[in-house]
Amino acid sequence: MSYKLDWAPIWNNRDLLVEGFLTTIALSASALMLALIIGVIVGTAGATHARGALRISSAAYVELMRNIPLLVHLYFWYVALAFLRLPPFMCAVFGLALYSGAYIAEVVRSGIGAVPQGQRLAALAIGLTPRQALLFVVYPQAFRIMTPSLASICSQLIKDSSLASVIAVAELTYQASAIEGQTFRTFEVYITISLLYLLLVSAVSYGLLLVPGARDVVGRIPSDA
Amino acid sequence: MSSDGYRAMPDSIIKNLPFLLAGLRLTAEISVLSIIGGSALGVAIGIVRYARAPVLAQLFDVYVEFVRGTPLLVVLFICYFGFPALFGYQTSAYSAAILGFILFIAAYLAEDIRSGLRSVPGSLVQAALALGLTRAQVICFVVVPIALRNVIPTLFNQYVRLFKFTSVASVIGVNELTGSAMLINAREFAPFSIIAFLALTYLVFCLAISSLGRLIYSRLAIRA
Numbered sequence: 534m535s536y537k538l539d540w541a542p543i544w545n546n547r548d549l550l551v552e553g554f555l556t557t558i559a560l561s562a563s564a565l566m567l568a569l570i571i572g573v574i575v576g577t578a579g580a581t582h583a584r585g586a587l588r589i590s591s592a593a594y595v596e597l598m599r600n601i602p603l604l605v606h607l608y609f610w611y612v613a614l615a616f617l618r619l620p621p622f623m624c625a626v627f628g629l630a631l632y633s634g635a636y637i638a639e640v641v642r643s644g645i646g647a648v649p650q651g652q653r654l655a656a657l658a659i660g661l662t663p664r665q666a667l668l669f670v671v672y673p674q675a676f677r678i679m680t681p682s683l684a685s686i687c688s689q690l691i692k693d694s695s696l697a698s699v700i701a702v703a704e705l706t707y708q709a710s711a712i713e714g715q716t717f718r719t720f721e722v723y724i725t726i727s728l729l730y731l732l733l734v735s736a737v738s739y740g741l742l743l744v745p746g747a748r749d750v751v752g753r754i755p756s757d758a
Numbered sequence: 759m760s761s762d763g764y765r766a767m768p769d770s771i772i773k774n775l776p777f778l779l780a781g782l783r784l785t786a787e788i789s790v791l792s793i794i795g796g797s798a799l800g801v802a803i804g805i806v807r808y809a810r811a812p813v814l815a816q817l818f819d820v821y822v823e824f825v826r827g828t829p830l831l832v833v834l835f836i837c838y839f840g841f842p843a844l845f846g847y848q849t850s851a852y853s854a855a856i857l858g859f860i861l862f863i864a865a866y867l868a869e870d871i872r873s874g875l876r877s878v879p880g881s882l883v884q885a886a887l888a889l890g891l892t893r894a895q896v897i898c899f900v901v902v903p904i905a906l907r908n909v910i911p912t913l914f915n916q917y918v919r920l921f922k923f924t925s926v927a928s929v930i931g932v933n934e935l936t937g938s939a940m941l942i943n944a945r946e947f948a949p950f951s952i953i954a955f956l957a958l959t960y961l962v963f964c965l966a967i968s969s970l971g972r973l974i975y976s977r978l979a980i981r982a
Contacts, residue, residue, distance in 0.1 A: 536845070596965070600964035602922040604926055612943065613953045688827075692829040692830070695830075699831075720840040726832060
């Protein structure tokens, strides 16, 4: 083995890595916010009881979005809609959010389905409007059940955000490639960012389990990471 | 969509269909090889971790945790740039991609298979031991067959994921479906029709893999 490990160039370029790490966090956080909004709307539409247009369009959205590779989503925003001149960061946010939103919608749908039907009926019986019953009775219970699955989708999203480097968003993977190109410390730089991703993903997964009530259901709900 | 510079729909696809189909064949080839390799490795790792074989199990624990916390793109970079530099060997983008996909998906499959193995009731294991089977025989002939049949839906979820993820191989220069489509786009500049073609092709194949999984599961599922 002629390759000598040398970590000094990585340390010397630490400001690039920190910058990329922060961009990764910003990108994941914005995409997650948008994906949660999409997921809650589409998932709630999918959980309606009538087999109406609402449920069909929800299912169509989920099947369409999650069966198309994320890279194709990103190319759609970055290449096909190039005439909109969106900044790469926005393209990545939209691509990631539409893609992950479909996964979140599935979780929301099954989370709402897991709340016993009697809960909603009882809420209606004591005089809550359907909207109030959903907001104050069904959602709070459903979100607790959903927390472990949401944690795994969230960590998936953070890892998926690395693909944004392909459309020139200067996040962690992009900076790593830049450092690799300058210093040729290939192995060291990629191991370093792997560990940074691992750190971020673990922090988020454990953080989400601190949500009140989340731990009660962890044992009961199989996570589908 | 008739903005300036965007050509009419099917022309650019039909003209380049042979090239796109070659890309699709490469995508299929990479997927099949990675699914076979990844499943074999995943089952092996899952069993070792389930049986808690000393040293090996701990080693695989670290491996699974590490890979599951790392983006696929970084795994591919490590396989294409990192390992060859570290161990001093030559590789092509194609074989590096397959190695990366196998290492990547095996970690996820191993985790699914281990939870499948764990869900086999303890009473079955005890019954098999009472019949005089050795521990290895119990795992081979009782636990694994039941667990594998139970985890078919999860496995096929991972296969669909892997199929979508093969598009990432284009980033390290493998001209599979996405790579060849983007090459064509660079020449033809018809991004709408080309990306729509890409999306539809992936959609059809992903739905086909999912329904194949459901079909196999409905045949092999153990009914109470």
